[in-house]
Amino acid sequence: MTTTALEVRLASRPNGWPTEDTFEIAEVEVPTPGEGEILVRNVFMSVDPYMRGRMNDTKSYVAPFQVGAPMDGGALGEVVTSNSPGFAVGDHVLHGLGWREYAVVNAKHAVKVDGSAAPLSAYLGVLGMPGMTAYAGLLTTAEFKEGDAVFVSGAAGAVGQVVGQIARLKGASRVVGSAGSPEKVKYLIEELGFDAAFNYKDGPVTEQLAAAAPDGIDVYFDNVGGDHLEAAIDSLKLHGRVTICGAIAQYNATEPPKAPRNLHQLIAKRLTLRGMLVGDHRDLQPKFVQEAAAWIANGDLKYSETVIEGGIRKAPEAFLGMLRGENTGKMLVKL
Ligand code: NAP
Numbered sequence: 001m002t003t004t005a006l007e008v009r010l011a012s013r014p015n016g017w018p019t020e021d022t023f024e025i026a027e028v029e030v031p032t033p034g035e036g037e038i039l040v041r042n043v044f045m046s047v048d049p050y051m052r053g054r055m056n057d058t059k060s061y062v063a064p065f066q067v068g069a070p071m072d073g074g075a076l077g078e079v080v081t082s083n084s085p086g087f088a089v090g091d092h093v094l095h096g097l098g099w100r101e102y103a104v105v106n107a108k109h110a111v112k113v114d115g116s117a118a119p120l121s122a123y124l125g126v127l128g129m130p131g132m133t134a135y136a137g138l139l140t141t142a143e144f145k146e147g148d149a150v151f152v153s154g155a156a157g158a159v160g161q162v163v164g165q166i167a168r169l170k171g172a173s174r175v176v177g178s179a180g181s182p183e184k185v186k187y188l189i190e191e192l193g194f195d196a197a198f199n200y201k202d203g204p205v206t207e208q209l210a211a212a213a214p215d216g217i218d219v220y221f222d223n224v225g226g227d228h229l230e231a232a233i234d235s236l237k238l239h240g241r242v243t244i245c246g247a248i249a250q251y252n253a254t255e256p257p258k259a260p261r262n263l264h265q266l267i268a269k270r271l272t273l274r275g276m277l278v279g280d281h282r283d284l285q286p287k288f289v290q291e292a293a294a295w296i297a298n299g300d301l302k303y304s305e306t307v308i309e310g311g312i313r314k315a316p317e318a319f320l321g322m323l324r325g326e327n328t329g330k331m332l333v334k335l
Contacts, residue, residue: 001080005030006312007070007100014055017252017323022055023316026070031104038093039081040105042335045098045312046074046124047319052251061277071099074124076113077335087112094123101312101335118293125158125330126303127292129278133245134162134221135288136281139170141243141274142219146171149213151232153177154223154248155197156184158330162292163221164194165301176212178205178228180325187328192302200224205231216240224249230260233271242273252323304329311335 004027011024033039051073054065065071075098079091084107087093093110097103113123125131137159138144150167154160155177164175177188177197188197196212209217209231218240220232225247232242250257265271295301306327308318315333322331 001030003030004028005101008312008315009070010055010065010067012067013057014252016254018052018055018320020316020320024068025313025316028100030102033081033083033104035083036107037083037104038079038087038107038110040075040077040093040095040097040103040110041080042075042077042098042101042103043092044076044121044124044307045315045333045335046129047315047322047331047333048073048129049246049248049251049322051319052323061279072096073098074129075099075103076120076124077103083107092120094128099312099315118296121305121307121330121332122296122303124332125305126162126296126301127289130158130330131162131292132281132285132288133276133278134159134166135292136278136284137243137245137276138163138166138219138221140281140284141245141276142221142241144170144172144219147173148218149174149176149215149237150219150221151176151178151209151213151217151235152221152223153200153228153232154246155179155188155194156328157223158327159245160221160223161188161192161303161329162301164188165192165295167219168193169295169300174213174215174217176209176217178208178224184328187304200228206234209235219243221245222247226250226257227259230262233260233262233265236265236269236271238269240269240271242271244273244275248323305332306330307332307334309334 009024095105095110150172152163156179174195177194178200185197188194198208205227216237217235220242223246226249318333
């Protein structure tokens with residue numbers, strides 16, 4: 001077995017958009033697992049929007065990355081050495097030490113996955129954290145109910161794709177999505193069964209949403225913030241609900257957002273805006289996996305992935321590409 005491997009470190013904290021120089025690729029010794037640990041060769045690693053927040057030195061729900069230290073995040077790999085009775089060489093495991101080729105993982109923090117039940121990559125996407133975010137954010141946070149008209153932004157992304165389809169499967173009266181290219185808009189309508197979709201780069205979101213949902217919306221699943229949230233507030237009906245899941249339009253901003261400017265509408269319409277974190281909904285995980293796996297098996301829940309090949313050196317490019325919208329569905333790196 002090889003004795004050295006590569007890892008990606010945070011080279012500096014970006015102000016505004018990160019670049020390739022934000023990252024440093026370093027060669028290190030392959031670590032040796034101790035008692036109760038396993039050595040994992042990573043096969044896929046995830047690049048996620050929340051990682052941009054961890055590049056800032058600010059207090060949040062998860063600790064910032066440290067400059068000069070390896071980054072981490074969701075990954076899926078194969079056990080190559082096991083010092084834990086629960087894991088055998090060859091097992092596939094999901095864990096939190098991505099951004100490196102080999103990881104020593106405390107067995108308590110590894111979850112075995114069945115590669116024959118679903119493609120391994122799905123456990124980082126549709127059946128993993130993003131899928132779970134969609135499920136919990138729509139059904140619990142937004143208290144979705146049959147007949148609701150739903151709007152989701154970032155609709156062609158990992159979370160957004162699943163939100164729109166679960167809404168449809170659970171009896172939404174109308175499902176509307178926004179995304180950043182004509183190809184994504186076409187995909188949402190023709191492949192994923194959205195009733196309407198628009199490219200937010202084509203014109204004001206407020207006007208495009210009003211045209212796509214002429215009778216208004218009951219639920220808005222917000223992945224973007226800013227003018228998307230403002231547009232949704234305009235379109236929401238009485239007692240409308242909003243899941244504040246993400247605000248990707250602001251993650252690289254150096255100025256405060258200019259929108260929403262219409263929060264006063266919350267009063268007359270008695271709207272509810274509620275933030276959510278997927279980690280608060282672990283109790284829903286078994287139900288989610290059971291339902292989602294059945295939908296995938298019978299073809300009701302479709303998903304796409306953008307898998308960047310070429311190994312760990314491509315990880316920074318994949319992350320930057322995801323921020324620019326180069327992915328449809330979950331953005332992954334194949335190591
Ligand atoms: P994703 O949607 O697969 O990828 C990010 C997408 O954001 C890009 O593909 C791009 O698509 C879009 N985007 C980038 N800049 C934008 C802008 N200025 N305006 C509008 N869209 C923009 O990522 P994801 O993993 O599914 O995450 C989606 C959102 O959910 C993010 O905000 C993330 O932070 C949030 N999230 C929250 C939780 C939680 O627990 N609260 C968990 C997971 C994810 P376009 O081509 O459409 O622009």
